Amino acid sequence: MSTEQKRIVIEPVTRVEGHGKVSILLDENNRVDQARLHIVEFRGFERFIQGRPFWELPVLVQRLCGICPVSHHLCAAKAVDGIVGAEKLTPTGEKMRRLMHYGQMFQSHALHFFHLASPDLLFGFDAPVEKRNVIGVIGAFPELAKQGVMMRKYGQEVIKATAGKKVHGTGAIPGGINKNLTLAERDALLADIEQMVTWAGAAVGIAKQYTLDNFEKIADFGSFDSNHLSLVRSDGAMDLYDGNLRAIDSSGETLIDQIDPLEYTDHIAEEVRPWSYMKFPYLKKLGSQDGWYRVGPLPRVNACDFIDTPLAEKARQEFKEVTGGKPNNLTMAYHWARMIEALHSAEKIQELLHDADLQGTDLVTPAGERREEYVAIIEAPRGTLTHHYRVNDRDQVEMANLIVSTTCNNEPMNQAVRKIADDHLSGAPEITEPLLNNIEVGIRAYDPCLSCATHAMGQMPLEVSLIDHEGNTLDRRLKE
Numbered sequence: 254m255s256t257e258q259k260r261i262v263i264e265p266v267t268r269v270e271g272h273g274k275v276s277i278l279l280d281e282n283n284r285v286d287q288a289r290l291h292i293v294e295f296r297g298f299e300r301f302i303q304g305r306p307f308w309e310l311p312v313l314v315q316r317l318c319g320i321c322p323v324s325h326h327l328c329a330a331k332a333v334d335g336i337v338g339a340e341k342l343t344p345t346g347e348k349m350r351r352l353m354h355y356g357q358m359f360q361s362h363a364l365h366f367f368h369l370a371s372p373d374l375l376f377g378f379d380a381p382v383e384k385r386n387v388i389g390v391i392g393a394f395p396e397l398a399k400q401g402v403m404m405r406k407y408g409q410e411v412i413k414a415t416a417g418k419k420v421h422g423t424g425a426i427p428g429g430i431n432k433n434l435t436l437a438e439r440d441a442l443l444a445d446i447e448q449m450v451t452w453a454g455a456a457v458g459i460a461k462q463y464t465l466d467n468f469e470k471i472a473d474f475g476s477f478d479s480n481h482l483s484l485v486r487s488d489g490a491m492d493l494y495d496g497n498l499r500a501i502d503s504s505g506e507t508l509i510d511q512i513d514p515l516e517y518t519d520h521i522a523e524e525v526r527p528w529s530y531m532k533f534p535y536l537k538k539l540g541s542q543d544g545w546y547r548v549g550p551l552p553r554v555n556a557c558d559f560i561d562t563p564l565a566e567k568a569r570q571e572f573k574e575v576t577g578g579k580p581n582n583l584t585m586a587y588h589w590a591r592m593i594e595a596l597h598s599a600e601k602i603q604e605l606l607h608d609a610d611l612q613g614t615d616l617v618t619p620a621g622e623r624r625e626e627y628v629a630i631i632e633a634p635r636g637t638l639t640h641h642y643r644v645n646d647r648d649q650v651e652m653a654n655l656i657v658s659t660t661c662n663n664e665p666m667n668q669a670v671r672k673i674a675d676d677h678l679s680g681a682p683e684i685t686e687p688l689l690n691n692i693e694v695g696i697r698a699y700d701p702c703l704s705c706a707t708h709a710m711g712q713m714p715l716e717v718s719l720i721d722h723e724g725n726t727l728d729r730r731l732k733e
Contacts, residue, residue, distance in 0.1 A: 288671040350424075434612060503580060549699060565594070
């Protein structure tokens with residue numbers, strides 16, 4: 254680092270899952286020279302699962318996270334299905350897994366929107382830090398806070414009924430599921446589903462109104478043109494559990510479409526950079542410089558042709574109207590798209606609860622042709638999730654590659670950090686917490702799950718220092 258540069262560090266980034274930090278280098282005129290999001294945890298899952306029996310994977314790899322374990326549980330289960338040759342599940346097996354997955358999407362989106370993001374949206378990015386938190390939301394908007402808690406609770410109950418536990422369940426097994434949905438469980442979930450659909454619809458309204466009311470402010474806030482990647486169904490519909498890969502560019506032109514997950518290595522590569530434990534995926538056809546892409550709610554709503562539930566589809570059409578049918582590249586529009594998906598998930602839960610197949614007793618597809626290698630892709634709450642495994646003739650895992658949703662958003666988050674730093678910190682005479690929070694707001698829009706991408710133990714304080722070009726400390730803040 255040049256002696257003429259000043260370094261600002263935000264560590265850890267707050268109101269996200271996991272640990273990360275931001276470093277910003279300023280020149281002698283306080284202009285941003287470099288801004289990076291560093292993932293400072295190390296993930297060892299791809300290594301220490303080697304040698305384990307492959308049938309342990311659905312239960313083992315979900316320990317990556319306590320927020321979105323269902324996504325890893327189901328993605329690993331889909332991969333194991335392929336290894337044992339049981340890709341075509343029974344109706345009960347597939348629908349129970351889908352119900353579990355929609356419960357996960359619903360609870361995770363509610364957690365992020367109401368608990369983590371809403372303080373910024375309701376009070377403003379520059380509100381006092383003692384107010385800009387979930388306790389502040391409870392005090393100022395008690396009914397809204399209650400809805401958020403109850404929505405997450407409902408999603409967790411769906412997970413418990415399908416996976417056996419709210420966190421780190423065991424419902425998905427090779428070739429299917431280990432339980433059906435009892436009538437008592439179904440009736441308990443049916444009792445509240447109408448309310449959940451109503452609340453989810455209201456949350457879409459909140460996110461939509463925020464976006465429209467603050468459009469001028471957020472249109473350029475950490476925003477940039479980008480490629481978008483997601484799974485879509487064969488007819489182009491949004492499908493959060495299964496499908497093939499589609500990528501579009503910032504104007505909506507198709508880059509790849511209906512790519513089978515087994516062929517992902519033909520189209521996606523990963524770059525390693527020395528300053529982060531998290532890799533940087535990109536589309537091979539565009540190269541690492543231009544081929545990076547966003548994943549998650551915003552790209553999913555942008556890339557699909559339609560959503561197959563009526564209320565969410567109406568919300569999608571309203572979302573697309575803002576940009577004249579073109580992809581929406583606003584970083585803060587992630588929140589609106591996230592609530593559209595929450596509504597879609599509630600509608601799908603309601604639909605599935607009325608399906609008698611959930612009470613079926615044919616739970617597991619018999620094993621077929623054994624494979625040594627398989628790839629499964631699912632849409633986790635935070636975006637496209639890839640699990641790739643190779644096993645030996647002793648049923649042990651030999652190779653694992655996990656491209657986690659947050660990993661896919663690594664470059665976009667870095668782009669957002671740089672743009673917000675350029676726009677809000679360049680030329681600032683001193684460090685202020687509200688200025689730094691602007692950067693965190695941009696990161697939070699992606700709802701990153703840093704524990705899914707990497708792992709570490711221990712606690713890290715927040716320390717931010719401003720140092721002049723002579724090495725003198727001008728300002729320092731510490732938060733334990």
